[in-house]
Amino acid sequence: MPTPEITPGAPCWIDLMTSDTQKAKNFYNALFGWSYETGDEEKYGGYITAWKNGKMVAGIMQKQDDMGPMPDVWSTYLRTDDIKATAEAAAANGGQVFLEPMEVPEQGSMAMVADPSGAAIGLWQFGEHKGYQLAAESGAPAWHELHSKDYENAVAFYQKVFGWDTSVVGDTPEFRYTTLGAGDDAKAGIMDASGFLPEQVPSYWTVYFAVDNADATVEQALALGATVIQPAEDTPFGRLATLTDPTGAVFRLVQDVNLKG
Template sequence: MPLIDAPLVNRPVWFDLSTSDLTAAKALYGELFDWNFYDAGPDFGHYTMAHTPNGRSAAAIAPKMPGQEQSPVVWTVYWGTSDIEATVARIEGNGGRLMFPPMDIPDTGRMAIAFDPEGAAFGLWQARPFGGAGIEGEHGAMCWSEVNCRDGAKNGAFYAAVFDLDVHKMDAPGVVYHTLHPKSGGDPVCGVLQMDAQWGEIQPAWMPYFAVADLDTANAVWAKHGGKNIAGPIPSPYGRIMVVQDPQGAYLSYMAG
């Protein structure tokens, strides 16, 4: 599966979880994805890096930041950028807004958190020198992400303008789905799923996807730790997908080819 050895831009590059129970989250995700953990310590808010068994960075888990104790438990999807200030300007110029302005993470990079026009939160990451995930598509690694929104064409156009991408509408019966592609062509970098009436009052949000080697084994681990199954297995051309919620409330998807 693809190893990532240089910073990538204009596509999702990193996932992290802000949780109310770091110990429980490490137990669940460590067993689910066979992750090894490295806690950066109190000076960095116990931001805990997760690595695949081959030592590649996969994602991170951290307790909520001081003052954010009442905020939802969420996975955040971060987009890579080579110029975070310029990207922020495009976000604000296309109808988005900032939650947190760009800030330095010493010896690592620069980050910001923003909202798209529908209110879905996403992150920005500028490598200095840490680029994000070091592998994708294998067990325990990121494999896809998509934003769930009310107007897929409009929201897709927002991300295309911010990150210099093209929007393609998929021919998918029963669902309105767009993919975002580099202007030079090639594989899509993420998806835009238009929510219908069945979603009720669920708010627009980004959904991270992780690969697992075996769906039945993953489902058994999820149940063992008290996780909730929201939907699935959902068949797709790329594998079977589970949409789940962890015991602290964070949504994510995992899938097996």
Template sequence: MTVLPEGTPCWADAMFKDLDGAKAFYGSVLGWTFGESASEFGNYTTAYSDGKAVAAVVPPMPGDDVPSAWCLYLASPDTAATVEKIRAAGGEVLMEPMQVGDFGSMAIAKDPGGVTFGVWQAGSHEGFEKQNEPGSYTWAEVLTREPGKADAFFPAVFPYSTKRIDTDQVDYKIFQVADRPALGRMKVGPDDMPPEAPSYVSVYFSVDDCDAAIAKVTEHGGQLFFGPMDSPFGRFAAVGDPQGAAFGVIDLGTTSGPMPTMADA
């Protein structure tokens, strides 16, 4: 079994009250197909792109009124040990470590600024079977109103080194694992998100054509929040599905401008 470096993004899932509606939306926008719901695991349903597992959707627990949102999981060699680091660094544990059959062990937590994320210790389920191709995960960034808390918390919990994008236009840092980018961190202000919206991890999925993906999002009842915008990394946009879960789409093949310089944080 391949063991991912600690702190590597390895999986994403989301809860939806209307599971069939979510399947229809993401099937149309990202081309996903879906496996059989696992009733023994709360009807957890894996999404596939070209036959490879890329994400999952699940209905909420009875009586659970949590808004729909994508949750990114970070790899851990020991979920219980990571949870202790989360507490020591001032985070909040929302779900204690839980064994999920032989698939692995999970926990859900928040950083001190209110950013929710997951922890995954792999068993038979190692994580994404496809990345950086259309229909699959490609990047994620912590969008936070309290960047100082995120900057202190995440490297205390995971073995991250930190780089900053050398620009005055945006406060953006990159958490690295073994000198490879793992997770972005961007400061957001009052003009970037409505005050009622929590700080969160924005998960990006790759698409063939950003503008065509946006058209599908709006056609099927979703929203465009930001973009499309050209960048050295690809043409991207921030969108939301009809049930309120925000995510990003990016066309990695359409790039513009020079790569930004990075400096030690």
């Protein structure tokens, strides 16, 4: 599989902020077959890169004690070619800047912002690190989805701030869904979650990992200490399941990657 083509505004990287890096490494190694490299402590804060079949697929980092009660979480990063301008545009269009743009030596630049619905989304400007090298294959990220309580403003935000060319997949009270790109070229989705997200749960981005067999992977994940939030079920977009890893970070599985309408 060739390295995925990552256009500006599209998802380009994922990483896990975890309270227990060793537990996370063991879990995803057993579940997805990942191997790891740990970056220099002084230069990169011990950032861990996950690899699948010799290609980078994700990052893992230790949650700092001063972060308070923040849950363990998977984050999606969108590519930008001008991270400072994108962060400024996010603030000017109803978002917030959680982490100002900062350079990661030699690798690129990162920032973290929130969209108008409160969902955190990462920004990444390429340096030597040009995003994940494997996608939509077993054990690699397959799809990125925003569950938003402020759907219309969220769609407008990603159009204005990241230049998304969007396509409406569904527009009924039961299923409102917009994608970045259309059909087979779609790269991410925004779902109207106002009807089902509990009041205490904020809008959030979620990552789907491709698997060959969703049911077998769920069974394996349970044996490794995961918790099932939504059992595997057939949908028009493949067989999907939602779990949390052993420290509580939410992730999703998709079998038969056909999330693109």
